[in-house]
Amino acid sequence: MDDLTQLTVTEMRRRLDSGETTAQDLARAHLDRIRSLDEQVNAFVTVCEEEALHRSDEAQERIKKGEGGALTGIPIALKDNIITRGIRTTCASRILETYVPPYSATVAQRLDDAGAVLVGKTNLDEFAMGTSTEFSAFFPTKNPWDLERVPGGSSGGSAAAVAARMAPVALGSDTGGSIRQPAALCGVVGFKPTYGRVSRFGLVAFSSSLDQIGPFARSVEDATLLFEAIYGPDPKDATTVDAPYDPALARGGELKGVRIGCPKEMFSEAVDSDVRAIVLEARERLAAAGATIEEFSAPIIEHGVSTYYIIAPAEASSNLARYDGVRYGLRICADSPNEMMKATRAQGFGKEVIERILIGTYVLSSGYYDAFYATAHRARTLMRDEMRRAFQEYDLVLAPTSPTVAFRIGEKAGDPLALKLADFCTIPANMGNFPAINLNCGFSGGLPVGLQLVADSYRDDYLLGMARAVERLLSVEPKAAPLKADG
Amino acid sequence: MAISREELRKLAELARLNLSDEEISAIESDLNRVLQHFEQLQQLQLHDVPLTPHSVDSTNVFRNDERDAAPEGLSREEALDQAPEVRSGLFLVPSIME
Numbered sequence: 382m383d384d385l386t387q388l389t390v391t392e393m394r395r396r397l398d399s400g401e402t403t404a405q406d407l408a409r410a411h412l413d414r415i416r417s418l419d420e421q422v423n424a425f426v427t428v429c430e431e432e433a434l435h436r437s438d439e440a441q442e443r444i445k446k447g448e449g450g451a452l453t454g455i456p457i458a459l460k461d462n463i464i465t466r467g468i469r470t471t472c473a474s475r476i477l478e479t480y481v482p483p484y485s486a487t488v489a490q491r492l493d494d495a496g497a498v499l500v501g502k503t504n505l506d507e508f509a510m511g512t513s514t515e516f517s518a519f520f521p522t523k524n525p526w527d528l529e530r531v532p533g534g535s536s537g538g539s540a541a542a543v544a545a546r547m548a549p550v551a552l553g554s555d556t557g558g559s560i561r562q563p564a565a566l567c568g569v570v571g572f573k574p575t576y577g578r579v580s581r582f583g584l585v586a587f588s589s590s591l592d593q594i595g596p597f598a599r600s601v602e603d604a605t606l607l608f609e610a611i612y613g614p615d616p617k618d619a620t621t622v623d624a625p626y627d628p629a630l631a632r633g634g635e636l637k638g639v640r641i642g643c644p645k646e647m648f649s650e651a652v653d654s655d656v657r658a659i660v661l662e663a664r665e666r667l668a669a670a671g672a673t674i675e676e677f678s679a680p681i682i683e684h685g686v687s688t689y690y691i692i693a694p695a696e697a698s699s700n701l702a703r704y705d706g707v708r709y710g711l712r713i714c715a716d717s718p719n720e721m722m723k724a725t726r727a728q729g730f731g732k733e734v735i736e737r738i739l740i741g742t743y744v745l746s747s748g749y750y751d752a753f754y755a756t757a758h759r760a761r762t763l764m765r766d767e768m769r770r771a772f773q774e775y776d777l778v779l780a781p782t783s784p785t786v787a788f789r790i791g792e793k794a795g796d797p798l799a800l801k802l803a804d805f806c807t808i809p810a811n812m813g814n815f816p817a818i819n820l821n822c823g824f825s826g827g828l829p830v831g832l833q834l835v836a837d838s839y840r841d842d843y844l845l846g847m848a849r850a851v852e853r854l855l856s857v858e859p860k861a862a863p864l865k866a867d868g
Numbered sequence: 869m870a871i872s873r874e875e876l877r878k879l880a881e882l883a884r885l886n887l888s889d890e891e892i893s894a895i896e897s898d899l900n901r902v903l904q905h906f907e908q909l910q911q912l913q914l915h916d917v918p919l920t921p922h923s924v925d926s927t928n929v930f931r932n933d934e935r936d937a938a939p940e941g942l943s944r945e946e947a948l949d950q951a952p953e954v955r956s957g958l959f960l961v962p963s964i965m966e
Contacts, residue, residue, distance in 0.1 A: 739879050740902060
């Protein structure tokens, strides 16, 4: 039998429905691969072997009765900030190291109802704060393309798991680029939907006005299938929207005549020259296929990082107030409730999380509120408006996803500001609330380079359709990283 | 605009973080570098620009005020299940009175 972990979700579906393979075969193939490779990659915080085998039995029953849907029997992985009833959910933090949630996130529940088979929970920067997965309190995840390099972050575990074929698809969360950037660094598809498309109920809150859940996959088609299983309004999340979505549009896409805008600020000297050259080459091929390419300037983009690193820590400082050692999670005992909370939080949170809580507390404190927090929200308005103006001229915005390829583990860990500055290509889509997707567009020194496409708000269907056309044009085959055990 | 060590101690107290002097001084330089970067925002002309505190324009999303419309909650056992300390069906914390 050929290697089941190589297949796309569509091909798995075909084989499941025709009886050529079973849900148990798929679950076992992926669990075996995790067992043999994850010692090298460290993508998973928790592997759900027993649950996965049990769930694959149930899925196979459904398929046999002809009651299966698009994802019934398909293995998936979830970032470990998406809570799962009865399965430990840690956020890669000591403060939640032993936490077993009493309910599931809406996305986890929808995938469960669809019959998808959860194989494990993936590593992340603690509470999704970081861009390299080095800030996990447990261990850093390695990039499957080069085990000495980071997979990106914060959803580095999900990106690495999909790149190493330990799961065909996975979910992550994106607050300032945490799906797209690791997807770029691991050479997979990563899609951040428009905010409001996907319920955040049960996503451990980091920055509530920006967090959005989305899929990782090895093809746009697979990412689309996973997205379609999770999107849509949810009474448990009042910020979800019921905007139209056309599945046919997500499967179409014709490059001829499409107007594409490229913000000069995202092709600046701040982008590594090799990365820029590879993205520009891809852009040339889109032009040759009949797309109109134009450059435009949106100077506000230069202020994206500052804006983001005020708003997100402000919201985080408030969201993380709930970890007080009273109702769940770690408790360090002390004589008074106040001392107990202070000791619990100081020992339970890592340095990056503590720094962001302090920044957030600072920018929200009276005297600084206007200078920082209100200013950042005004800048956010400008950013959204400048991008909206661009979408009156262009159907899509194209840019690099990350200014560099994957860097070495430890190379930037001592310089938190440098890590933050590298987010400037991904942050505007979160600030303006636009859907955005990463596609692999080539390699530099054997490491994947990512191309980012952004569309106007709620045009998720259009974006997915165009991404599929671009993927076809660039003939980016679903790739898997070459790991040693593959021989 | 720089945070002094004293200010940082006060912030840590507000955020309920028990930090040692060494931890405070390690954080101080990181934080001030980030804050310095924020200052570039002051160059923008923003006086007339409204704030966008949220991505979605909708306001006041209500469900019907009916018992059946409320999502199902957790049982007492489920709610207490992950608590570090429990007594008589309640969360237990250190004594709050002398």
